[in-house]
Amino acid sequence: MKRLASALLFFALLIGLWELAVRSGRWSAVLLPSPVFVAEYIWGALLDGTLAESTWVTLKRLLLGYAAGVIIGLPLGLLTSTSQLFEDTLGALALGFQTLPSVCWVPLALIWFGQTESAMLFVVIMGTVWSVIIATDHGARNIPPIYARAARTMGSGGFHTWTRVILPASLPFLVSGMKQGWAFAWRSLMAAEIYVTILTGFGLGHLLHYGRELNAMDQVIGIMIVIVAIGLLVDRLLFSPWEHFLHRRWGTNIKQG
């Protein structure tokens, strides 16, 4: 409760400073709208349904692309961690592509897929999959070999060892990898939505883009706040329970891991 109170106080203070800056009159209201106007925009967008609709469009793309990225990346990461051949080939490719900012995939996606949902998905998957491969690979490599040895003497082998020992043993790394993958997916999707207009769905990135086109600063800042809020919410809903579970089981604080 105390932590919540101090967080609320901090944000209230921040908004207060913002309002003060606006009232000082040093910056034009076009560049720096009052927090009241931003709040009014968010409220209005909530009421007329644009916000809900755009959030839904964005989240749908994000979840689909992210899920695909994890489903592809996880087994590939396990593969690169066990096979020298895959480590030297696929591992090197993953490392290279991970350093490529995911927005760089946008032009290619547009040429290949046109202004379609597939282009969006492609960018999100490309943003996610490499970091998931690398995190999984890293996780599987860091498992104490004694776990697999102990399991083998108990009669475990092959697929059973993978699913019952290697996978759970690398959970702490997998969760941090998936978290990183999530951050990359989110970033790449926003980049794609800001650059590309797609008629099948109007996402949060598009609202941001049109806010700029219309010089509607209240919309730009409002949507940014919504994006941050969604990011925090997903962290709380999707990753916190896992991290809490790991913390309890492993007895270590893996939050930063």
Added chain:
Amino acid sequence: MEAAADSLERPAKLVIDGVSKRFASSRAVVQALDNVSLTIAEGEFVCLVGPSGCGKSTLLDIIAGLTKPDSGRVLADGKAVEGPGPERLVMFQESALFPWLDAFGNVMFGLKLRPDLTHAQRKEIAHHFLKLVGLEKFEHAHVHELSGGMKQRVALARALAPDPHVLLMDEPFGALDAMTRDQLYDDIQEIWMQSRKTIVFVTHNVREAVCLGDRVVLMSPSPGRIAQVFEIPLPRPRDINSPELAGYSSKIAAALKGTLTEAFSE
């Protein structure tokens, strides 16, 4: 080598037949084991002692089937060991417990790999063995919540639960404090006397070996060989602090010193 009159009457459980193993690193080749032969009888408790580098842990790995020998072979119940299997379970020095499972889940791991048991039977066996090691109240404790001694008790329960023919113990108490160890010596003797499992126990602690073993096999380093085998005819349960036991351990310690000076003078 003095042959054990008693162990010759019982059928051989494990036959180690001319086992050699070399490890090659980029700098040197280490002859970990050089033509080692040993026969272990059914229900016998054999301790392998020796300084580090004498190949005792490697020998245990080869018996377990986790490492393949370069030459020679190991027979378990007359059949050549090809790989690891639940009939020869290993209890490791460091905690090899799985942190994603609680104490009960760890004991269940090996039991779940026994298709001949029903789920109810598995649970009953797991409860039984956790009780045997005195941890019935900690069945649902996470691994990190257990003390070092408790962890090794869970590891013991996990190794005993699938009812292996042979229990291989690789310095299982090495990382524990003396008081916890003394308690575990009593427990392991009691469990052994009840179950009469064949146990191969690796340690560098001579007193520990004398306290637990029917025979103490002294190994010497570089190359790893069996230097001497000692019979320990003391009655059980043995107290690690008893003077009779001290007599045996000082004799073995002297022989151990001999193997070391020999190894270093070479």
